[in-house]
Amino acid sequence: MSASVATPSRSRVFSGVQPSGLPHIGNYLGAFRNYIAMQETHDAIYCIVDYHALTSTHDAELIRLNTYEMALGLLALGLDPERATLFRQSDRPEHVELSWLFATVTPVTWVERTPSFKEKRRNQPEDVNHGLLTYPILQAADIAIYHAKYVPVGKDQAAHLELAREIVRAWNARYGDYFVEPRAVFTDSPIVKGTDGVNKMSKSLGNVIDIFAEPDVVRKQVMSMVTDTQRILRTQPGRPEVCNVCQLHRFFGADYEVIWDGERTARTGCVDTKRLLAERMIDFFASARERRAKLAAKPGYVEEVLRAGAERLAPLARESMGECHARMGLGPLR
Ligand code: AQP
Secondary structure, three states, X not given: OOOOOOOOOOOEEEXXXXXXXXXXXXXXHHHHHHHHHHHHHOEEEEEEOHHHHOOOOOOHHHHHHHHHHHHHHHHHHOOOOOOEEEEEHHHOOHHHHHHHHHHOOOOHHHHHOOHHHXXXXXXXXXXXXXXXXXXXXXXXXXXXXXXXXXXXXXHHHHHHHHHHHHHXXXXXXXXXXXXXOOEEEOOOOOOOEOOOOOOEOOHHHOOOOEOOOOHHHHHHHHHOOOOOOOOOOOOOOOOOOOOHHHXXXXXXXXXXHHHHHHHHOOOOOHHHHHHHHHHHHHHXXXXXXXXXXXXXXXXXXXXXXXXHHHHHHHHHHHHHHHHHHHHHOOOOOO
């Protein structure tokens, strides 16, 4: 990396992705596009947040595998370890220490009201673990420990980012200005709907279109997409504004207006539009798929990138923790 991590000449961005599954189109359109763009313009730090994934997955092998796959996927999509720092959250345990320190200035009501907690409580009623409640505090720590100013995320993360700002503000008010209040950065597709056409595309809901799946799997996923539910007959004009397939065409071709018009006037049917979308998505990610295969064939490459990333961040994480200890009264008499 050209700029030193401790004294960046450009403003810093941080974002994390959970290894709770494989990278999907929602991740890409909502967040990864910005990860890749912002590595050119900012001091960029990206993290595979395996501590976070433990709140929903308790399969050790799966978490390790998904961590590897997520890192490999990001590198294949264009994340460049010479331009950005990529690391695994559990390789920098200072995040967890800071989350505890932040927890001591965070009222319980702030985390209880988080929409994602309520959602997870509904979606995994058999495993409402304490980590789900404190998840946003760890997320605030992930960002604040590196003093990141910008956080490229999907819109589903907006409430967490707002909470991170409040937590930082609460800590700064008590111990003096030190941490930066982070701001969310969204793409022009901040919420991508899943194949069900209703919910956010989400690994845990299984309504995803995978980026690196075999072309036949991608075709199957796209063909399963729910379109305009009021369009029953092929000859009936559709409503492209509510059709998820039409909306996704905006990002995979230069003829969105033509697709829109075809659906609106019933010149094209849903099946035609889906077939076209599937082929375009497969083409769009073809070079990333090739790069993924090449990188996967380099033994130890991903692990080396993650290890180097975590090492590069050590001085900054330690500096933040040292400052917290000093300001919060931890350690020996001074
Ligand atoms: N459907 C989406 N539209 C826009 N942005 C999205 N992101 C995820 N899904 C969409 C953004 O991708 C980044 C990484 O997300 P994540 O995998 O860490 O967590 P998530 O938001 O919880 O994604 P999933 O797929 O829904 O995971 P599970 O099912 O495990 O909870 C984030 O910036 C996210 O906003």
